[in-house]
Amino acid sequence: MARVELENVGLNYHTEAGEVVALRDVNLTVKDQEFVAIVGQSGCGKSTLLSLVSGLLKPSQGLVTIDGNQVQGTSKRIGYMLQQDYLFEWRTILDNALLGLEIAKERTPEAMDAVKEMLKTYGLGGFEHYYPSQLSGGMRQRVALIRTLAMKPDVLLLDEPFSALDYQNRLSVGEEVVKILRERKKTVIMVTHDIPEAVSMANRVVVMTPRPGTIRSIHPIKMCDEGLTPLQTREVPQFREYFGAIWKELNADA
Amino acid sequence: MPNAEYSPEHQNYLRRRRLHVLLVRGAQLFLVVGFFALWEVAASRGWINAFIFSQPTRIWAAALRLAREGELWRHLGWTVWETVLGFSIGTVAGILIAILLWWSTFISKVMDPYIVVLNSVPKVALGPIFVVWLGTTITAVVAMAISVSIIVTIMMMHTGFKEVDPNLIKLVRTFGGSKGQVLWKVVIPASVPTMIAALKVNVGLSLVGTIVGEFLASKAGLGYLIIYGGQVFNMSLVMASVLLLLAVSVILYYGVTLLEEKVSRGRA
Ligand SMILES: Nc1ncnc2c1ncn2[C@@H]1O[C@H](COP(=O)(O)OP(=O)(O)O)[C@@H](O)[C@H]1O
Ligand SMILES: [Mg+2]
Numbered sequence: 001m002a003r004v005e006l007e008n009v010g011l012n013y014h015t016e017a018g019e020v021v022a023l024r025d026v027n028l029t030v031k032d033q034e035f036v037a038i039v040g041q042s043g044c045g046k047s048t049l050l051s052l053v054s055g056l057l058k059p060s061q062g063l064v065t066i067d068g069n070q071v072q073g074t075s076k077r078i079g080y081m082l083q084q085d086y087l088f089e090w091r092t093i094l095d096n097a098l099l100g101l102e103i104a105k106e107r108t109p110e111a112m113d114a115v116k117e118m119l120k121t122y123g124l125g126g127f128e129h130y131y132p133s134q135l136s137g138g139m140r141q142r143v144a145l146i147r148t149l150a151m152k153p154d155v156l157l158l159d160e161p162f163s164a165l166d167y168q169n170r171l172s173v174g175e176e177v178v179k180i181l182r183e184r185k186k187t188v189i190m191v192t193h194d195i196p197e198a199v200s201m202a203n204r205v206v207v208m209t210p211r212p213g214t215i216r217s218i219h220p221i222k223m224c225d226e227g228l229t230p231l232q233t234r235e236v237p238q239f240r241e242y243f244g245a246i247w248k249e250l251n252a253d254a
Numbered sequence: 255m256p257n258a259e260y261s262p263e264h265q266n267y268l269r270r271r272r273l274h275v276l277l278v279r280g281a282q283l284f285l286v287v288g289f290f291a292l293w294e295v296a297a298s299r300g301w302i303n304a305f306i307f308s309q310p311t312r313i314w315a316a317a318l319r320l321a322r323e324g325e326l327w328r329h330l331g332w333t334v335w336e337t338v339l340g341f342s343i344g345t346v347a348g349i350l351i352a353i354l355l356w357w358s359t360f361i362s363k364v365m366d367p368y369i370v371v372l373n374s375v376p377k378v379a380l381g382p383i384f385v386v387w388l389g390t391t392i393t394a395v396v397a398m399a400i401s402v403s404i405i406v407t408i409m410m411m412h413t414g415f416k417e418v419d420p421n422l423i424k425l426v427r428t429f430g431g432s433k434g435q436v437l438w439k440v441v442i443p444a445s446v447p448t449m450i451a452a453l454k455v456n457v458g459l460s461l462v463g464t465i466v467g468e469f470l471a472s473k474a475g476l477g478y479l480i481i482y483g484g485q486v487f488n489m490s491l492v493m494a495s496v497l498l499l500l501a502v503s504v505i506l507y508y509g510v511t512l513l514e515e516k517v518s519r520g521r522a
Contacts, residue, residue, distance in 0.1 A: 054428060073430070080428040086421050090443050100429040103439065151429070 002068075003187045004030040004053060004155060009062035010212075011048055021212040022048045026062070028206065028215060030155075035181070035188045035224060037198035038206045039250060045213030046191040050157045053189065054080045066155065076104065079153030084164045085144035087132035093119070093143055094128040100151045111150070118146050122180070137165050138173045145177060149184065156181065158190040162197065170194075174201065175230050195250070199242045200230035207249045217249055308489040313497065316490040329495075332475040333464060334502060336392060340399020341460035341506075345453060347400070348407025355408070356415040356441065357433070373409060377402045378466045385471045395467030395475070402463035403456040410455070414448030415441050450514045457506045465499065476502070 006028045013020040022045040030036050040046050051057040052064050055074045064071045066078065087096045097115050101107045119125060122142050132140055141161070148156065161177070162170040178201050181188055192198050198205045205219045221242060223233040233239060260268070290310045296302045297309035304312065320326040355362035381398055388394040422440045431439065468477025476495045483491035 056424070056427060074428060076430070082421055082425060082428075084421070086419075086425045088422070088440070088443065090446070099426075099439070103426060103429040103431045103435055 002029045003032045003034070003066065004028075004189065005063075005065045005068075006049075006052070007063045007065075009049075009052060009059045009064060011045070011052060011057065012060045023052075024212040024214045026214055030187060030189060033185050033187055034204070035178075035190070035202045036204050036206060037202035038189065038191045038208060039193060039195055039198050039246065040208030040213060041210050041250065042193060044208045044210050046208065047159055049213070050080065050159050050189065050191055053155070054078050054157055056080075076151050077153055078155045078157065079148035079151055080157045081144060081148050081159065081161050083160045085132075085140040087140055087143060089132055092129050092131060093124065093135070096132065097143055097146045097150060099147055104151065115146065115150050118149065119143075122146060122176075136169075138169045141165065141173050142176070145180065149180075153186070155187045155189070158188065160192050161190065163192075163194075170197070171231065178230050195243055195246050196234065196239075197230075199239060199246065200233040205242070205246055207246055216252075219246060305487075306489060308493045312490040313493045316488070317494040317498070320491075320494065326498075329475055329479050330498060330502065332392075332472070333461075333468065333477065333499070334506075336395045336467070336475065337399060337457075337460045337464045337502070337506065340396045340463055341403065341456055343396070344400040344403035344460060345407055345456050348404045348452070348456075349411050349449070351404075351408050352411035352415060353437065355412045357437070362412065369405065369408060373405045377405075377463065381466055381470045384467070388471075390471040390473070392472075394471040395464055398467030398470075399460045399463030402466075403459040406455060406459065407452050410448060410452045411445065414445040414452075418444045446517060450510070450517065453510045453513070454507065457510055458503065461499075461503050461506065 006026050009023060009026040010021070011023040013022055026049065028036075038046055038049065048057065052059055053066075053071065055071045055078070066075070087093075088099070091099070094112075094116065097119060098107055098112065101111050101115070116128065119128060122145075124139060124142060124146070127135065127139070132143070135143070141164075162174055165173055174197065190198070190201065195205075199221055201224065202221055203224045205221060207216045207219070208214065209216045219242060221233075223236050223238070228236065293307075294310045297304040297307060297312075317326065320329075355365060378398075380401055384394040384397045384401075388397060418441050422444065423436050426436050426440055464475070465477035465480075468475040469481050472478045476499050479495040480492050480499075483489070483495060
């Protein structure tokens, strides 16, 4: 079943300096509970694509649908994680995790209990009343994930979610996040420019062309289908073959 | 205290740090005490004319006389009250206007040149206008204090609002937040440090406005005392008023610092 569908989607940015064609003729179907990674050079329109799916931007051409319904503005069904955790330094961890619920005016006692439970489950029990600056990068990233999951979205959009972490943390936080998202049966679209990260986590890797961005090719990754975790996937011999194929396509224009 | 767990080298380092702090404090104390002592001696030995330069003991006597007559607290009270009023109104109105400018890019673009021009006008030049319009009243003095602080507040706060990380705003928008929610949940809390900085600037500016206002339009307050003392050539009264003014500004500034500590507790 198609959860997210983009049909002939294009997007132009208008500025005084001129018109920028960021995306052109993008066609992509994401199935329920599928993890799709999008790789492409910086500036090829990856973030723009996520903004279109999230409803923050309206396409200039084409149609974006979730479960067959056209996307019109932001929706609770879609969770969007930005490039950094962007925790509010003036709020405690608990209040940060409750931000989305608060904005939706759903900060009920039950919702708060659910969030506290999630904090406990993901190793943040006892840190509710700490401030973000007192936490490590990996912990902060988990808070940001909980803040998104608290809204119970079906679809998660991740925009280079691990790029602010150092290499060691990227691997462990990535492993954790994938585990959580699989447990909760989320449909995920993740943007990255890190090919190994994409191959280790996704069911399919989408390669985009440089600007104006469009889809060059789609690579199904069999390890994820088999249920291997990202770290296990990195150990499989085929990992290098996938990497090589995608790397060659990404650099075809360079 | 020497800590048994520190190496002798580290203890030595700590001792030198403490000595350094003590030296700085000592030098500071010496400067102020020395200044007044020298002034006293110079005046009593006739090196300077005590009638023109006054003298610490005469200033003290003038202040005591004011206090006994009950005048000291009245004048002090007026100045503090006018400053607090001007400061509060100027700050609140300035912040509200800055919010309006943040809210509407159109209004902020339209207003931009006027704000720049108003900012470059020396506000004390408006004093006589306030006196003509509002009479020699407390209203004129407070208007003076407000006019000195409000434009700076608008500019500082508007700049602060615009410098809030756009990604924090994007985050709120991904949760479907409205513009009002962006303002309350992100822009204002993120601008608290700017607000404190504006308060610190405004305390001093409001006091300037108040004193100038009192010069022009008042029958009470430290500014009035200074002008009056000058006219009757009572330099001890003038100096006493100036020193009191110094104390008022230190206390007001300290008040804002206390507020800052309270607000920033818990923040990173
Ligand atoms: N708000 C905007 N106005 C004008 N141009 C933009 C805007 N946002 C992005 N762009 C341009 O659109 C292109 C795609 O941007 P983006 O989607 O952020 O790329 P990516 O996330 O792949 O690095 C870039 O060339 C960028 O300069
Ligand atoms: Mg991007």
